[in-house]
Structure formats: structure tokens, C-alpha cells
Amino acid sequence: MDTKRFDPELLYVECARCGQPVLWSPGDTTNILAWAGIDSGTLDEKCMIVSDGCPSCMPGQSSFSTQVVRLRRNPEGRARAQGAPVN
Numbered sequence: 001m002d003t004k005r006f007d008p009e010l011l012y013v014e015c016a017r018c019g020q021p022v023l024w025s026p027g028d029t030t031n032i033l034a035w036a037g038i039d040s041g042t043l044d045e046k047c048m049i050v051s052d053g054c055p056s057c058m059p060g061q062s063s064f065s066t067q068v069v070r071l072r073r074n075p076e077g078r079a080r081a082q083g084a085p086v087n
């Protein structure tokens with residue numbers, strides 16, 4: 001059986017302050033996940049990265065903390081982030 005791993009570079013990154021998508025250079029997501037000790041094999045299309053700011057809403061700042069979250073459906077059928085980060 002041929003199983004395909006999820007490419008962590010496909011993770012959506014969004015700013016928690018302004019809601020804008022955050023664009024990173026190729027390879028940045030993989031490097032950040034490795035640095036944080038997150039096994040990319042535990043990630044899937046339901047995961048995303050949330051940043052505590054971005055260059056659009058916080059010009060002049062170049063570093064922001066991030067959190068990987070897994071989205072799940074709530075009883076009303078809308079997607080929402082789980083409270084705990086993905087490890």
C-alpha cells in the first residue's frame with residue numbers, strides 16, 4: 001500500500017490579530033516545525049499555523065510566535081480551532 005505523507009509546506013498560516021494569510025518563503029514551515037520539535041507526520045489537512053502578528057498589522061516587527069492547531073467541527077458544523085496545540 002502506498003501511503004502519502006502530508007506536505008507541511010501546504011499548511012495554511014493566518015495572523016490571529018488581523019486574520020490575513022501569512023506568506024512564508026519555501027521551506028520556512030518545515031524548518032520551524034523541526035525547530036519546535038513537531039513531527040510533521042502528525043499533521044494533516046485539518047492543521048494550520050496561527051501567528052500572533054504579521055508584517056501587515058505590525059510593520060517593523062520581524063518575529064512572531066506561532067502555534068500549530070488542528071481544526072475540528074463544532075456541533076453547528078462550523079470549523080474551529082481546538083484549544084490545544086498539535087504536538
